[in-house]
Amino acid sequence: xxxxxxxxxxxxxxxxxxxxxxxxxEDEHQILMNAALDNPAVFEQLWHATRHREYLSNSNVRQxxxxxxxxxxxxxxxxxxxxxxxxxxxxAAAALAIFLxxxxxxxxxxxxxxxxxxxxxxxxxxxxxxxxxxxxxxxxTPISELQFEDLGPSLRFTATLPLSATxxxxxxxxxxxxxxVWPPDANSTAxxxxxxxxxxxxxxxxxxxxxxxxLRGADLRRGPAAALTADPDLQMQSFRFPNE
Amino acid sequence: MxxxxxxxxxxxxxxxxxxxxxVFGFLRKRHPESEAEDMTQRxxxxxxxxxxHISQEADLIPLAVRCAxxxxxxxxRRRRRLVQPPEDGWNLASxxxxxxxxxxxxxxxxxxxxxxxxxxxxxxxxxxxxxxEAQTEAIAASLQxxxxxxxxxxxxxxxxxxxxxxxxxx
Numbered sequence: 506x507x508x509x510x511x512x513x514x515x516x517x518x519x520x521x522x523x524x525x526x527x528x529x530x531e532d533e534h535q536i537l538m539n540a541a542l543d544n545p546a547v548f549e550q551l552w553h554a555t556r557h558r559e560y561l562s563n564s565n566v567r568q569x570x571x572x573x574x575x576x577x578x579x580x581x582x583x584x585x586x587x588x589x590x591x592x593x594x595x596x597a598a599a600a601l602a603i604f605l606x607x608x609x610x611x612x613x614x615x616x617x618x619x620x621x622x623x624x625x626x627x628x629x630x631x632x633x634x635x636x637x638x639x640x641x642x643x644x645x646t647p648i649s650e651l652q653f654e655d656l657g658p659s660l661r662f663t664a665t666l667p668l669s670a671t672x673x674x675x676x677x678x679x680x681x682x683x684x685x686v687w688p689p690d691a692n693s694t695a696x697x698x699x700x701x702x703x704x705x706x707x708x709x710x711x712x713x714x715x716x717x718x719x720l721r722g723a724d725l726r727r728g729p730a731a732a733l734t735a736d737p738d739l740q741m742q743s744f745r746f747p748n749e
Numbered sequence: 750m751x752x753x754x755x756x757x758x759x760x761x762x763x764x765x766x767x768x769x770x771x772v773f774g775f776l777r778k779r780h781p782e783s784e785a786e787d788m789t790q791r792x793x794x795x796x797x798x799x800x801x802h803i804s805q806e807a808d809l810i811p812l813a814v815r816c817a818x819x820x821x822x823x824x825x826r827r828r829r830r831l832v833q834p835p836e837d838g839w840n841l842a843s844x845x846x847x848x849x850x851x852x853x854x855x856x857x858x859x860x861x862x863x864x865x866x867x868x869x870x871x872x873x874x875x876x877x878x879x880x881x882e883a884q885t886e887a888i889a890a891s892l893q894x895x896x897x898x899x900x901x902x903x904x905x906x907x908x909x910x911x912x913x914x915x916x917x918x919x
Contacts, residue, residue: 515900522879522903531807538810542767545774548814552775553911555814560858567880569862574877576866 521550525557764806768813769793776817780824788824792817822853857914864913872906875899 520537523529529537541548560566769789776785795816796809803809865873871892878888889899 514904515897518900518904518907519885521907522885526879526882535807538807541810542771542806545771548771548775550907551811552814552818553907555811555818556857557861559854560861561880566858570865571877571880573862573865574873574880 517547517550521554524551525554525561527558527562761804764809765793765797768796768810772813772817776821780821784824788817788820792820795820860914861910864910867913868906868909871902872909875903875906876910 517537517540520529520533520540523533524537537547537551541551560570772792773785773789776788779785780788792813793816796803796813800809800812803812865876868876874892875888878891883891885896885899889896892899892902894902
């Protein structure tokens with residue numbers, strides 16, 4: 506058993522710095538390793554420092570990191586918040602495409618055949634027509650926030666709706682037809698009240714190293730015909746992670 | 750600067766027990782207990798079987814950390830059914846980085862590049878000076894502070910950076 510070593514937090518920081526840059530003396534190395542075994546917080550820092558050490562051993566990487574230090578922080582955009590949440594572990598999950606379409610709950614019933622998913626949700630084949638319907642994007646989707654959280658074996662999707670709205674969520678796995686995941690069954694309302702809506706997805710078994718997330722909104726307030734009308738000003742909101 | 754008290758690994762078994770306990774404690778915070786236990790066991794086995802010649806405590810601990818990181822990565826791949834690791838596992842003794850690991854390495858580095866500009870000005874300044882290999886005293890002087898305060902700041906910066914990386918990763 507090793508003897509307790511009197512090191513304070515300042516010294517630990519100094520040791521970790523030196524460790525990352527490969528500049529620890531043998532004695533200091535010994536002290537840091539002892540401290541890591543004695544103190545879980547130090548071990549955790551050592552865990553991360555071990556990775557940083559790999560990067561910092563490369564002079565090109567050091568130069569690039571130094572250049573990154575000179576960059577001013579960018580204002581967070583909606584896109585960057587997406588990128589923040591969809592990092593590598595998420596990217597290592599299966600290809601997942603989610604199609605959202607939103608309309609206000611008070612809209613006059615449309616009563617047209619392409620709304621079939623509302624009454625028969627899981628029928629993937631019957632949704633292909635809805636896929637066409639929802640292909641026209643809405644410029645400003647009334648979803649104020651979208652989040653993905655990696656929960657290990659599953660992904661949690663949270664949409665924050667400022668207003669009551671009808672929401673359809675489709676999941677499309679790579680190479681497959683879309684399947685309706687919200688509303689969960691034919692008897693459920695597709696119009697949750699404003700607030701947070703959370704759904705959990707199992708990670709799929711597809712072998713992919715990136716996630717493709719695509720959002721499409723169709724403004725049905727103008728009626729399905731209007732929704733299907735091509736509008737050159739409307740842009741498809743589509744993001745690919747990680748960026749290539 | 751430090752009063753080095755050597756702690757030779759007089760009892761290898763005891764040392765491994767401590768390493769196992771520490772690695773398990775770390776992994777348990779991030780994985781279900783049984784999974785953490787399994788990963789710890791695998792990491793320790795890798796160290797024992799592949800590196801029997803390494804017996805110094807100071808060498809074993811970073812080695813165990815690295816093995817545990819690889820095992821964790823393998824476990825993540827297995828759960829997500831991503832690319833399977835080679836049949837005989839990753840060759841940790843080789844200098845050649847496995848392709849998948851290289852991809853992840855690059856992705857993590859990319860996260861680092863993106864996270865750094867999000868740090869506060871002082872943190873970026875400290876990090877830049879560290880990268881330029883400035884001495885602690887010089888960095889402290891440039892920031893008109895003491896080395897002790899500098900270490901406190903660095904500790905916070907380290908935490909902020911990790912949080913940014915974790916946010917990006919999750």
